[in-house]
Amino acid sequence: MSNLTPIPEDRLPVVVDAVRTPFINSGGAYAELRNHELGAVPLRAVLARTGLAAGDVGMVTLGCVVQDVETTNVAREAMLTAGYPALTPASTISMAGISPEASIANLCDMIALGRLEFAVGGGTENFSDLPIRMSRNVRKRAVKLGTARSTGERLRILAGLRPWDLIPDVPSSRDLTTGLTMGAACEAMAARFGVTREAADAYAERSHHRAAAAWDAGWFDEEVVPVEAPDGRMVTRDDGIRPDTSVDRLARLKPAFDPDRGIITAGNASGLTDGATALLLASAGAADRRGLTARAIVRDYEFTGVADMSSEMLMGPAVAIPRLLQRQGLTPADIAAFEVHEAFAAQILANQAGLADADYAQTVAGPAAPIGGIPLDKLNIHGGSLALGNPFAATGGRLIATAIRRIRETGERYAVIATCAGGGLGAAMLLENPAAR
Numbered sequence: 001m002s003n004l005t006p007i008p009e010d011r012l013p014v015v016v017d018a019v020r021t022p023f024i025n026s027g028g029a030y031a032e033l034r035n036h037e038l039g040a041v042p043l044r045a046v047l048a049r050t051g052l053a054a055g056d057v058g059m060v061t062l063g064c065v066v067q068d069v070e071t072t073n074v075a076r077e078a079m080l081t082a083g084y085p086a087l088t089p090a091s092t093i094s095m096a097g098i099s100p101e102a103s104i105a106n107l108c109d110m111i112a113l114g115r116l117e118f119a120v121g122g123g124t125e126n127f128s129d130l131p132i133r134m135s136r137n138v139r140k141r142a143v144k145l146g147t148a149r150s151t152g153e154r155l156r157i158l159a160g161l162r163p164w165d166l167i168p169d170v171p172s173s174r175d176l177t178t179g180l181t182m183g184a185a186c187e188a189m190a191a192r193f194g195v196t197r198e199a200a201d202a203y204a205e206r207s208h209h210r211a212a213a214a215w216d217a218g219w220f221d222e223e224v225v226p227v228e229a230p231d232g233r234m235v236t237r238d239d240g241i242r243p244d245t246s247v248d249r250l251a252r253l254k255p256a257f258d259p260d261r262g263i264i265t266a267g268n269a270s271g272l273t274d275g276a277t278a279l280l281l282a283s284a285g286a287a288d289r290r291g292l293t294a295r296a297i298v299r300d301y302e303f304t305g306v307a308d309m310s311s312e313m314l315m316g317p318a319v320a321i322p323r324l325l326q327r328q329g330l331t332p333a334d335i336a337a338f339e340v341h342e343a344f345a346a347q348i349l350a351n352q353a354g355l356a357d358a359d360y361a362q363t364v365a366g367p368a369a370p371i372g373g374i375p376l377d378k379l380n381i382h383g384g385s386l387a388l389g390n391p392f393a394a395t396g397g398r399l400i401a402t403a404i405r406r407i408r409e410t411g412e413r414y415a416v417i418a419t420c421a422g423g424g425l426g427a428a429m430l431l432e433n434p435a436a437r
């Protein structure tokens with residue numbers, strides 16, 4: 001059972017509202033929006049929807065993975081753009097793909113300690129305007145130019161430049177430690193855990209079909225707020241979903257990361273996406289005193305690394321979920337809804353294999369029996385990142401919004417969300433429906 005310090009009922013961290021923008025393929029409708037402008041949209045929405053005054057929010061913390069040099073604390077710029085008072089502090093947190101979970105966990109800890117009553121967490125990511133740097137040699141010489149005292153010295157500094165130094169340094173998903181891109185790292189996981197191309201394509205087809213059906217049924221209407229693009233267009237729906245996806249068409253796509261033996265293609269990978277999410281968090285007592293409904297209690301969270309960066313990079317969920325459940329004395333049978341980030345179909349399937357594997361459970365996930373794969377009828381039943389998209393720092397908030405809605409709809413008690421991340425990181429969170437305690 002949990003050895004966590006019990007939190008008084010009044011200070012239980014709860015989610016009052018969770019909203020997101022539509023997730024849009026990078027270079028699309030949000031291309032002219034700066035990241036803080038995008039992040040401001042759900043920050044405004046959580047206040048408008050709940051009626052809470054901005055001045056009541058004690059802290060804003062947003063995740064952001066790829067940060068712009070001009071707005072390194074993008075949460076501050078976003079909350080000021082959204083009209084929050086300058087007196088309210090804001091911080092930005094970066095923990096690769098689990099940045100939003102980190103923002104929410106930090107705020108929940110502060111709420112549980114009584115330091116905050118209301119806070120806003122989440123994340124914002126806009127890959128349409130990447131912070132592209134000049135090469136290292138250009139940067140080094142540009143700094144020296146600033147202090148050069150004579151034309152001769154300036155010319156000597158510039159003479160040290162080579163044509164290839166002018167090739168820009170573009171951020172990529174390549175991991176510094178292993179040198180692997182996330183796609184290549186996932187290929188290594190697929191090979192280790194025996195994931196086939198057929199299984200990955202079938203899973204991707206499911207994600208697209210489920211997401212399309214959920215949108216058509218109006219299922220996402222509650223969590224998604226429209227965005228007015230700079231050209232005046234109203235963006236109302238995720239645009240990465242391909243209802244026409246079929247295993248036959250997917251089978252024809254070429255591997256994207258390993259032309260010879262690879263199983264990952266554009267069709268069974270999540271694409272680069274722009275989007276933002278915001279969650280209004282509160283202590284249970286403060287929410288109650290303001291007449292706000294607590295949609296979920298954030299009961300517990302587990303952050304982890306993986307043991308082997310080369311063959312387990314995106315296995316975080318298979319480590320974090322068993323640890324979280326074990327600490328809470330729960331099994332997968334107790335969890336009504338799982339929302340797990342789909343970086344790649346092969347990553348989901350490798351995690352499923354890891355969760356079912358006795359050796360993996362013992363040596364990696366801790367001294368526990370394998371909990372088994374997540375039953376498909378509980379996993380991402382309204383689609384996942386493969387179809388909905390993956391704006392890195394906004395995905396965690398999306399998972400929480402969807403997980404909460406699922407258990408509220410059925411009246412069941414627990415939901416678990418989990419995310420893998422670059423740098424061999426992972427997170428899982430346990431959410432509880434207050435109406436089902």
Ligand SMILES: CC(=O)CC(=O)SCCNC(=O)CCNC(=O)[C@H](O)C(C)(C)COP(=O)(O)OP(=O)(O)OC[C@H]1O[C@@H](n2cnc3c(N)ncnc32)[C@H](O)[C@@H]1OP(=O)(O)O
Pocket residue numbers: 096097098173182183208242244245246249250253256265266267268269270271272314342343344390392420421422
């Ligand atoms: C953030 C963290 O820490 C954790 C993580 O999430 S790790 C993951 C991070 N994310 C990544 O690494 C991004 C991975 N994805 C990619 O790099 C790119 O999406 C990719 C290289 C896989 C593909 O990029 P791309 O080639 O530009 O894709 P795109 O042009 O859209 O599609 C290529 C082809 O596939 C087709 N296609 C794509 N999806 C399809 C589908 N569902 N059905 C049928 N065809 C499809 C397209 O129509 C296109 O066909 P044409 O060439 O005939 O036009």
